[in-house]
Amino acid sequence: EQIEKGGYKHFMLKEIMDQPNAMRNCLRGRIYQPAEAPDRWEIKLGGLEKAKEGALNPQSPLERMANACRFIFAACGTSWHSGLIGKYAFEKLAGVRAEVEYASEFRYRKPLICDSDCLIAISQSGETADTLEAIKMAKEHKAAAPSIASVGSSFDPKAELPQALTIGVVNVVGSSIARETDCGMYLHAGPEIGVASTKAFTCQVIALLLMALRLGKQRGALSEEMLNMYCAALNAVPDSIEKWMSSLTEQTQVISKNLRLATNALFSGMGVHFPVALEGALKLKEISYIHAEGFPASEIRHGGITLIRNFVPVICIAMRSDPAYEQIKQMVRDFRHKGAALLVLTDDGNTDFAGVAHFTLCCPATKLEMQPLISCIPLQLLSYHIADMRGCSIDQPRNLAKSVTVE
């Protein structure tokens, strides 16, 4: 086991530090500059090009995705957080409606699904029971089957109905979700052993960004110029985080020492950084057993703010590229005023929080849509070091399973 940990104390730390590599593997062969036109970027998603043998609809998945009215992301836990980032990316980059659903909620309602919908099931393990069931529902088209009343007596409930396309975004090759979906993308993140998901999360975000960019091109939502700019930014992420990550260890250890005795912590972020705040809070409670909640920055004012008092850690994500950066800055000052132990996560070179935040962590800046890939990393490390200092069982937290295969 020591060998498998590659010199790291825990699998989780190894997997956090492996992210530049895992991201490169997820991008490899999918995003490239063609030899004949090296100033242009192309995205090739082989797993979405052909319909499965025997599929009712012979159109290629990409064609169906390009004409889809709506995307539904179904997932659980950390994978749900990448789904929320995916929703924002699909709306902004591909110009298409997208919703994100907790698979367990989706399957126990009567959601409206139609054959022009695409359901994207996101799962590291590919075995989560609720996510698997959400796929089956979309395939059976249960919820959108016309009622007998609406079609009269000619309706044959046994006749085959057109189905919503199901797409898997999965890490484990050959897993149930990979087999059950019509098509998909593997993450190629490598095995994830630590129960708390880290590198699978960032690779899920990469997979969804690749899909959003590919669809943005196909649906005409992105100009050639914009597409090239986004592709170049996405492709540069692994290199831009590699060096920075080695310097993060010491910084996050110092902050962790100060925050390790907390009983509650709040995480705030706006837009694409709201899911990062949720993920930061989930990581902290999963492995350190500190109660933590993530909020959309402004929403803290509608309740969470009552929890802020002296020494309560508040972790604010405040990038200068955030759409409401000025308002976030104001809120950060307000949290400080209320006594919070304030950690601000911002972009390199930003000195706006000097004298306001107790601690600042700076990230390399990229396009806003790609920024979660970078901003989640200091939060993973923070949780890791806090949990380690508290002597917690990091790779196997109490009561938590790597994959929930029971209903």
Ligand code: G6P
């Ligand atoms: C469990 C794990 C989480 C994971 C979630 C979804 O709760 O502890 O880390 O995010 O399941 O798992 P999946 O394999 O479907 O991504």
